[in-house]
Amino acid sequence: xxxxxxxxxxxxxxxxxxxxxxxxxxxxxxxxxxxxxxxxxxxxxxxxxxxxxxxxxxxxxxxxxxxxxxxxxxxxxxxxxxxxxxxxxxxxxxxxxxxxxxxxxxxxxxxxxxxxxxxxxxxxxxxxxxxxxxxxxxxxxxxxxxxxxxxxxxxxxxxxxxxxxxxxxxxxxxxxxxxxxxxxxxxxxxxxxxxxxxxxxxxxxxxxxxxxxxxxxxxxxxxxxxxxxxxxxxxxxxxxxxxxxxxxxxxxxxxxxxxxxxxxxxxxxxxxxxxxxxxxxxxxxxxxxxxxxxxxxxxxxx
Numbered sequence: 532x533x534x535x536x537x538x539x540x541x542x543x544x545x546x547x548x549x550x551x552x553x554x555x556x557x558x559x560x561x562x563x564x565x566x567x568x569x570x571x572x573x574x575x576x577x578x579x580x581x582x583x584x585x586x587x588x589x590x591x592x593x594x595x596x597x598x599x600x601x602x603x604x605x606x607x608x609x610x611x612x613x614x615x616x617x618x619x620x621x622x623x624x625x626x627x628x629x630x631x632x633x634x635x636x637x638x639x640x641x642x643x644x645x646x647x648x649x650x651x652x653x654x655x656x657x658x659x660x661x662x663x664x665x666x667x668x669x670x671x672x673x674x675x676x677x678x679x680x681x682x683x684x685x686x687x688x689x690x691x692x693x694x695x696x697x698x699x700x701x702x703x704x705x706x707x708x709x710x711x712x713x714x715x716x717x718x719x720x721x722x723x724x725x726x727x728x729x730x731x732x733x734x735x736x737x738x739x740x741x742x743x744x745x746x747x748x749x750x751x752x753x754x755x756x757x758x759x760x761x762x763x764x765x766x767x768x769x770x771x772x773x774x775x776x777x778x779x780x781x782x783x784x785x786x787x788x789x790x791x792x793x794x795x796x797x798x799x800x801x802x803x804x805x806x807x808x809x810x811x812x813x814x815x816x817x818x819x820x821x822x823x824x825x826x827x828x829x830x831x832x833x
Contacts, residue, residue, distance in 0.1 A: 561802075563831075565785065565822040568804065572613050573606065578819045580806035583633045584797040592619070592642070593821060594631040601631040603644060621661040621671040622646070630659070630671075634687040637744070637798070642668065643687040643695070656683035658697060677723055678713060691744040695721055698740055705732040710740050710751070730777050731767060738762065741794040748829065749775065750794040759786040764794055764805060766832050779832055796826050803829060 567574050568582060578596040585591070589608045594601045595616070604616040619642070622628045632645035646659040657679040661671040673679055682701035689695055693715035698708055709732040711724035726732050731740075731749060740751035747769045754762040756778070763786040765778040785791060785805065793806035803826040810816035 561824045563784070563825050563828050565805070565824045568821050568823045569613060573616065574820050578816065579821050580808070580819050581631060581633055581793040581795070582804040582806075582821045582823070583635055583795055584802065584804075585635060585639045586637070586798050588797060588799065588802075590639075592633045592635070594633065600629040601647070603630045603633055603642075619661070619668055621668050623670055628659075632686045632739070632793075634689050635798075636689050636693065637691055639663065641689075643674075643689060644671075645685045645687070646671070646673070655681075656685050656700065658684050658687050658695075674721070677721055686739045688740070688742050690742055690746055695724075696727075696740065696742045697724070698737065699724070705729070706734050707736050708732075708738075710737065710742075710749070727775070731775055739792045739794060741796065743796060743800075744798060750781070750796075750829070751778070752790075752792040752794070753778075754790075756780070759783055760788040760790065761811060762790040762792060764791050766829060768833055781832060784828065793821075796829075800826055802826055 573579060573582070573591070573593060579593055581594045583592040590605060592603060592605045595604050603619040605619055606613045606616045622630060627649040629647040630644050631647070634643045635641070640663050641660055642663070643658060643660050646657050648655045648657065658674045659671045660674060662669045678684060678695070678697070680699065680701070682699055684697050684699050687695055687697045695713045695715065697711055699711055700708055703709055703726070705726055705728060709726040711726055713721040713724040716722055731751070735753055735755040738752040740749060742749050749767045750764055752762050752764055756763070756765060758780050764781045766781055767775045767778045770776060780786065790808040791805055792808065795804050796802065802823050804821060804823040806819055806821050808816055808819040
């Protein structure tokens with residue numbers, strides 16, 4: 532993610548009721564074509580991106596721009612309705628930090644995110660974590676130096692064994708931004724991250740990157756591989772020898788003239804979601820919305 536500068540007014544419209552033929556996101560079950568998630572509840576007049584599901588699809592998390600910066604929100608399915616999204620206020624008092632790029636641990640206990648901390652004209656992108664407590668979410672803390680560096684890290688994803696994938700904004704021999712995997716060790720600490728390597732890490736710049744829980748496929752955004760618009764989503768599948776297939780553009784069903792990013796799949800593998808931004812940069816963005824569809828579409832691209 533990058534710096535966010537546009538102010539938006541929070542617009543919430545309460546709960547959206549679900550009927551027998553409605554989906555767990557307040558809209559009809561989507562098929563193989565992307566649809567907006569819960570218009571008027573999750574998608575509002577503000578800017579929303581980066582949807583994350585809990586293990587049983589009864590709780591969702593996303594980011595929304597409020598007062599010029601990103602905040603994390605959550606909504607629960609209660610009495611067959613989605614509750615009004617609630618701000619997850621976990622940034623330490625006095626810290627000028629935005630919260631975006633969310634990811635849940637497999638047990639739904641830890642919420643990882645990108646914290647963008649502003650200090651005058653400079654900003655630092657680090658990965659943070661907050662823990663679910665009986666009283667709510669704990670005050671967030673930065674991850675340690677084995678993960679965070681001066682280069683900037685973003686878009687965390689936690690796989691089934693608790694290992695952490697993320698993108699580091701550091702130019703290396705592999706490329707300008709590399710996808711890293713940090714194995715989770717005993718005691719909840721992470722090992723030193725290791726780049727995934729080609730054909731995922733290449734001279735073509737990549738952005739937000741999702742890895743499936745079983746680590747069998749990767750979906751990422753890129754604006755330097757050609758395609759349909761300012762940034763497209765690509766998919767790569769694990770090969771029998773442990774490598775990765777050449778990334779494939781996900782096609783015009785997903786990608787259009789705008790910027791597609793923030794790929795995510797529900798833990799049960801049923802729903803694929805992504806975000807679409809309208810505008811060439813965050814400084815000129817007019818809106819961003821969250822879409823979802825049947826994740827079976829991913830398998831059609833093998």
